[in-house]
Amino acid sequence: MASISGISSASPTLKRQKPLLKPTSLFRKDSGSVSVSFPARSKSADRGFSVSVAREISAELSTADGAPAKKKGLVKDPHALWRRYVDWLYQHKELGLFLDVSRVGFTDEFVSEMEPRLQAAFKAMVELEKGAIANPDEGRMVGHYWLRNPKLAPNSFLRLQIENTLEGLLKFSNDVVSGKIKPPSSPAGRFTQVLSVGIGGSALGPQFVAEALAPDNPPLKIRFIDNTDPAGIDHQIAQLGPELASTLVIVISKSGGTPETRNGLLEVQKAFREAGLNFAKQGVAITQEGSLLDNTARIEGWLARFPMFDWVGGKTSEMAAVGLLPAALQGIDIEEMLVGALLMDGANRTTVVRNNPAALLALSWYWASDGLGSKDMVVLPYKDSLLLFSRYLQQLVMESIGKEFDLDGNRVNQGLTVYGNKGSTDQHAYIQQLREGVHNFFVTFIEVLRDRPPGHDWELEPGVTCGDYLFGMLQGTRSALYGNDRESITVTVQEVTPRSVGALIALYERAVGIYASLVNINAYHQPGVEAGKKAAGEVLALQKRVLAVLNEASCKEPVEPLTLEEVADRCHAPEEIEMIYKIIAHMAANDRALIAEGSCGSPRSIKVFLGECNVDALY
Numbered sequence: 001m002a003s004i005s006g007i008s009s010a011s012p013t014l015k016r017q018k019p020l021l022k023p024t025s026l027f028r029k030d031s032g033s034v035s036v037s038f039p040a041r042s043k044s045a046d047r048g049f050s051v052s053v054a055r056e057i058s059a060e061l062s063t064a065d066g067a068p069a070k071k072k073g074l075v076k077d078p079h080a081l082w083r084r085y086v087d088w089l090y091q092h093k094e095l096g097l098f099l100d101v102s103r104v105g106f107t108d109e110f111v112s113e114m115e116p117r118l119q120a121a122f123k124a125m126v127e128l129e130k131g132a133i134a135n136p137d138e139g140r141m142v143g144h145y146w147l148r149n150p151k152l153a154p155n156s157f158l159r160l161q162i163e164n165t166l167e168g169l170l171k172f173s174n175d176v177v178s179g180k181i182k183p184p185s186s187p188a189g190r191f192t193q194v195l196s197v198g199i200g201g202s203a204l205g206p207q208f209v210a211e212a213l214a215p216d217n218p219p220l221k222i223r224f225i226d227n228t229d230p231a232g233i234d235h236q237i238a239q240l241g242p243e244l245a246s247t248l249v250i251v252i253s254k255s256g257g258t259p260e261t262r263n264g265l266l267e268v269q270k271a272f273r274e275a276g277l278n279f280a281k282q283g284v285a286i287t288q289e290g291s292l293l294d295n296t297a298r299i300e301g302w303l304a305r306f307p308m309f310d311w312v313g314g315k316t317s318e319m320a321a322v323g324l325l326p327a328a329l330q331g332i333d334i335e336e337m338l339v340g341a342l343l344m345d346g347a348n349r350t351t352v353v354r355n356n357p358a359a360l361l362a363l364s365w366y367w368a369s370d371g372l373g374s375k376d377m378v379v380l381p382y383k384d385s386l387l388l389f390s391r392y393l394q395q396l397v398m399e400s401i402g403k404e405f406d407l408d409g410n411r412v413n414q415g416l417t418v419y420g421n422k423g424s425t426d427q428h429a430y431i432q433q434l435r436e437g438v439h440n441f442f443v444t445f446i447e448v449l450r451d452r453p454p455g456h457d458w459e460l461e462p463g464v465t466c467g468d469y470l471f472g473m474l475q476g477t478r479s480a481l482y483g484n485d486r487e488s489i490t491v492t493v494q495e496v497t498p499r500s501v502g503a504l505i506a507l508y509e510r511a512v513g514i515y516a517s518l519v520n521i522n523a524y525h526q527p528g529v530e531a532g533k534k535a536a537g538e539v540l541a542l543q544k545r546v547l548a549v550l551n552e553a554s555c556k557e558p559v560e561p562l563t564l565e566e567v568a569d570r571c572h573a574p575e576e577i578e579m580i581y582k583i584i585a586h587m588a589a590n591d592r593a594l595i596a597e598g599s600c601g602s603p604r605s606i607k608v609f610l611g612e613c614n615v616d617a618l619y
């Protein structure tokens with residue numbers, strides 16, 4: 001059994017800058033928070049300044065009648081702000097991760113008001129990890145935390161499933177990378193490419209991690225087909241070219257029936273046939289056991305199959321085979337990813353709010369967006385390799401929080417919108433609006449302290465490096481936004497490593513879970529997506545009826561001219577005339593041919609037929 005490697009020595013600690021004030025000592029109170037004792041205020045008493053600074057600040061915020069001012073002005077005095085920064089700064093020493101929520105203006109009163117709900121959220125999380133049905137709408141457990149700590153699983157069967165899957169995918173990826181498992185006919189004599197076919201949570205995590213952690217020269221280079229756009233599929237296959245022969249195709253679909261993924265698979269299998277290659281010898285399936293995809297892979301004898309579990313949602317599956325196999329094939333240390341997540345999970349089990357980073361995030365989100373999603377979350381990693389973090393968080397946060405009903409059946413239309421790319425690039429795109437325009441957001445900065453690997457730094461001007469500019473841009477933007485009352489959160493890691501990426505993923509998975517409890521919704525299902533899938537199916541069914549009507553009419557000699565209204569009537573869908581027009585327009589734009597059942601002649605161009613019908617050529 002591949003055990004998750006022991007937790008290694010503490011990461012390099014950050015050299016603390018000289019604070020604005022000369023605190024008598026800077027020490028950590030306990031697991032999470034940092035506390036600073038300040039010189040006594042009054043000359044006479046030499047007592048450390050130990051009262052929570054936030055409490056003093058909130059007094060400044062209270063309105064005349066003493067009621068806490070919800071959003072009346074942010075703290076601007078630099079000394080008071082520094083104290084707030086230190087008072088609320090969360091530090092995970094082992095991970096070298098910091099969380100700064102000082103630029104979110106919540107008051108002590110607010111924190112006190114939220115305390116009971118946070119404690120209830122912690123209790124719900126304990127039950128969730130014990131195997132409670134935390135996804136009541138689907139009657140499922142929620143077990144993504146068990147993936148990095150199998151001992152947490154509620155029974156030995158699940159624990160063994162997790163352990164065996166990890167062991168199996170580690171062995172498989174090692175055998176592929178070493179060349180022990182190789183494609184049947186490739187000049188390279190080994191696999192050199194991974195083509196991942198999957199969508200949503202079966203793509204976004206692997207894409208984020210590949211962009212963040214793939215080495216410059218990975219043992220296998222990964223590319224993704226994550227949509228049913230034929231041109232996009234063609235582009236990926238064209239990019240592979242002859243290397244299709246040394247490409248390992250991983251088809252990822254928890255349900256095993258997602259149309260876009262199925263289409264991608266069929267298109268790739270067609271490319272394999274046309275190249276004279278045996279897809280089964282290069283195909284891997286990651287899906288729920290017994291799914292359509294699983295049965296297909298089993299019957300067709302694909303190279304390997306790895307299970308997905310019904311208690312792991314797509315948006316929290318990066319620490320399952322979905323994310324771990326693609327990462328391992330790129331030479332990424334997946335055990336370090338798991339350790340990072342494990343450490344962060346451990347930190348998030350404390351019930352002391354200010355020592356619980358996930359709770360601090362959830363509390364900040366609630367304050368900033370009124371618990372209603374009234375403000376958007378702009379995610380700005382100041383590190384190119386974290387570019388896709390916001391896209392990953394869009395699904396994790398919005399698919400979890402964006403729900404019509406709460407757990408009591410009340411219509412709440414909850415949500416928390418996420419967008420962003422990277423800094424400082426985005427400063428040249430939309431920060432103008434953030435700084436001076438509509439105030440409908442709060443920012444999450446992701447700060448990476450290490451600019452370049454040791455020994456690679458270079459001063460582009462005396463005493464200044466490129467990384468200093470990036471650092472300055474982040475800090476400058478943070479200050480400029482706050483100066484105009486725009487709130488922000490800053491998550492700081494030492495560098496982008498498998499461990500820090502694993503920790504970031506775990507931090508946000510837990511924050512979403514806690515926040516969902518605060519707003520009383522089920523974070524672990526996605527009913528709205530099913531509605532979209534159903535509607536797409538109805539369009540395709542209508543298209544089939546349209547084609548049948550046109551084929552029949554095109555068979556008549558002379559051609560039986562049909563108006564759109566007549567087509568709609570013959571489809572028994574007069575109310576769908578606009579959709580029928582769009583279907584015909586789309587088919588005409590793609591020069592689709594009309595091939596009548598029991599063909600009465602050669603296939604006819606739909607455009608020619610429409611011309612003969614004098615249908616307005618609006619397409």
Ligand SMILES: O=P(O)(O)OC[C@H]1O[C@H](O)[C@H](O)[C@@H](O)[C@@H]1O
Nearest residue numbers: 200201202253254255258314529
């Ligand atoms: O992995 P699959 O079953 O193919 O599902 C892919 C995606 O489909 C839907 O959009 C779900 O809302 C996502 O959570 C899921 O990740």
